[in-house]
Amino acid sequence: MTARPDERLLDGPPMSPVRCRACGAAVRARKASWQQTSIQWSAEAVETCLERRASVPGDGPNGDLFPACEALRESIVRAALDGELPVPDDAGDG
Amino acid sequence: MTAAETERDGVRTIEAGAVPARFARGWHCLGLSERFKDGRPHTVDAFGAKLVVFRSGDGRLNVLDAYCRHMGGDLSRGTVKGDEIACPFHDWRWGGDGRCKKIPYARRVPLRARTSAWTTMDQDGMLFVWNDPEGNPPPPGVTIPRIEGATRDDWTDWVWHETLVAANCREVMDNVVDMAHFFYVHYSFPTYFKNVFEGHVATQIMKGLSRPDARPPAKEGRPGMLGNTSVAAYHGPSFMIDDLTYHYEGMDIDCVLINCHYPVDADSFVLQSGIIVQRNERLGSAGADEMAVRLGAFILKGFEQDVEIWKNKARVDNPLLCEEDGPVYQLRRWYEQFYVDAADVAPEMVERFEFELDTTRPVGAWKKEVEENLARRAAAGGGTA
Numbered sequence: 400m401t402a403r404p405d406e407r408l409l410d411g412p413p414m415s416p417v418r419c420r421a422c423g424a425a426v427r428a429r430k431a432s433w434q435q436t437s438i439q440w441s442a443e444a445v446e447t448c449l450e451r452r453a454s455v456p457g458d459g460p461n462g463d464l465f466p467a468c469e470a471l472r473e474s475i476v477r478a479a480l481d482g483e484l485p486v487p488d489d490a491g492d493g
Numbered sequence: 494m495t496a497a498e499t500e501r502d503g504v505r506t507i508e509a510g511a512v513p514a515r516f517a518r519g520w521h522c523l524g525l526s527e528r529f530k531d532g533r534p535h536t537v538d539a540f541g542a543k544l545v546v547f548r549s550g551d552g553r554l555n556v557l558d559a560y561c562r563h564m565g566g567d568l569s570r571g572t573v574k575g576d577e578i579a580c581p582f583h584d585w586r587w588g589g590d591g592r593c594k595k596i597p598y599a600r601r602v603p604l605r606a607r608t609s610a611w612t613t614m615d616q617d618g619m620l621f622v623w624n625d626p627e628g629n630p631p632p633p634g635v636t637i638p639r640i641e642g643a644t645r646d647d648w649t650d651w652v653w654h655e656t657l658v659a660a661n662c663r664e665v666m667d668n669v670v671d672m673a674h675f676f677y678v679h680y681s682f683p684t685y686f687k688n689v690f691e692g693h694v695a696t697q698i699m700k701g702l703s704r705p706d707a708r709p710p711a712k713e714g715r716p717g718m719l720g721n722t723s724v725a726a727y728h729g730p731s732f733m734i735d736d737l738t739y740h741y742e743g744m745d746i747d748c749v750l751i752n753c754h755y756p757v758d759a760d761s762f763v764l765q766s767g768i769i770v771q772r773n774e775r776l777g778s779a780g781a782d783e784m785a786v787r788l789g790a791f792i793l794k795g796f797e798q799d800v801e802i803w804k805n806k807a808r809v810d811n812p813l814l815c816e817e818d819g820p821v822y823q824l825r826r827w828y829e830q831f832y833v834d835a836a837d838v839a840p841e842m843v844e845r846f847e848f849e850l851d852t853t854r855p856v857g858a859w860k861k862e863v864e865e866n867l868a869r870r871a872a873a874g875g876g877t878a
Binding site for chain 2: 402403404405406407411415431432433434435436437438440441442444445459460461462463464465466467
């Protein structure tokens, strides 16, 4: 039972390198549309992330969850707007 | 099978290898611990074996393989004697550590008189066992988080249900990433959906609206349900804690929902749900208890909806996905870590992965469908629209 590849990465845009503009953490990201985002972190990127390091556990049994890095989110949006991260043309809201 | 073969004639083939021959490494909940504390041995079919669960005289909950290593008697039909479980066949006495402590008719216990014992944990009203095919103890940091409400007076007691499902337990795991089935199978209406996998934890963050076409309108004087916010995380391969808030007109109801299972064998598992509800002024003390029972029944209905799908569906190793589906392959890559030796856990199985779904198209389609359902109901004179 080995994990198989996600065919969407072959048929649509692949995971592409993106660097966080705040801390330089290097991740791979993908946008299937302007609203969809996939982010593959490495252990090193997690260590580098400033927001991650500054985060404190929240309340509740799932309080340890780090939901997202805002700086990275903005960096990915910028990369998409600048054309560094491809977003499919037909991925409008229509 | 090669990709070329798969795509012969353009027909997509469903591929499914054998189900895993081993059972996941991790903590598994066997149910509310109270029911095992009556001084009697209990039979639990799990991990391809028959287990005996018993509370010894020292108050500890113990889990052993039920078959006595002497002549194969069923310890779960035996008797608790002091700190040991006594076999009904020849009265051999087994301790919670898996060692035979005494044979009343023998001068001494033979060498090798040791059976399989599972590490147990009694926490927040639930009994957990650590399963590891390699026989190692739980590593530090691989824990089940505490659930504060479970021991507090301003929360209800657990309302617990369990049901035997004739399918491999991967089916229930896939729900972590399956946004669309919540609309079609469970009649809920997700509007936001995100997954985060990291280490041994897989999280689903979901916000949703209530479905006016799927439930009768709120009774006079009762607040209508608007929607819900849910942060649900699997802590290991089988135990999900859902921090769940139902939003009603004028109030929120906070719940903790447990969705957990243990494998019986490769082709079946026991699916369990537990819920506690926080008491508040609007709800009142009795209202919270009533709400917990109602929600418990509601969750059970949700399980039945899943089971109906699972018992008729095919196992699929190569699901065909659209971009509005969640990260099924990445979830299974995460899940794989529990089925390989600890030394073989690859970085990509545990490295952080985030997937935020674009709900624009699903929400648009579902709004339309709800409106059509309501119009149809009104036209049929259902009187509820």
